[in-house]
Amino acid sequence: MGTSPNTTPRRTAQRQTIARIITGAPGPLTVEEILAEAQADLPNLGIATVYRTVKLLLASGEIQTVVLPDGVNRYESAELGHHHHFRCRACGKVFDLDGCPVKLPANMKLPGGFVVEAHELTLFGTCPDCQ
Ligand SMILES: [Zn+2]
Ligand SMILES: [Zn+2]
Known part of the structure; x- marks a missing residue:
């Protein structure tokens, strides 16, 4: 753990990329789908970072969870x-x-x-x- 892990430029870029992918998608996305899209911009991104960033975006109210009958959590813009x-x-x-x-x-x-x-x-x- 660094001193301010959520404010480094890399973390900010990860958060912005993941927020843009979720809010710009044609429908709600699973963590795996977010990872696959984000790796086009951030090839070194891992699934743990996507999970952590999704949690931050949920906590800040930017995105919301969608649970469909398949029971898989998906995420979409909270503004829909x-x-x-x-x-x-x-x-x-x-x-x-x-x-x-x-x-x-x-x-x-x-x-x-x-x-x-x-x-x-x-x-x-x-x-x-x-x-
Ligand atoms: Zn299809
Ligand atoms: Zn309706």
Whole structure:
């Protein structure tokens, strides 16, 4: 451990690169996907640094965790509004969808006395690249 490990120029470059990759991606990314992208700019980057940097970005509120039905943690910009995800069954990538395909009315009542306040939705299929 150095004296100020989070303020060295190298750490700053790592953090900026990883934040840019996550916020610029077409969908939420796994740590492995972040590593693969970041190594184009930072060939010596290791998985432990990606984990540590993701933790810092979560703590600072810049990114948020997405957990899809596969149970794998993915990360995306914390500034995205209400949206849903599409997982390609061929390549495994996850994409953000524009808009809400469900558009449930607020406080919709369901049979049995249930009042809907929110929803999460993951769609599965084939992405444009895999069709
Ligand atoms: Zn695909
Ligand atoms: Zn929705």
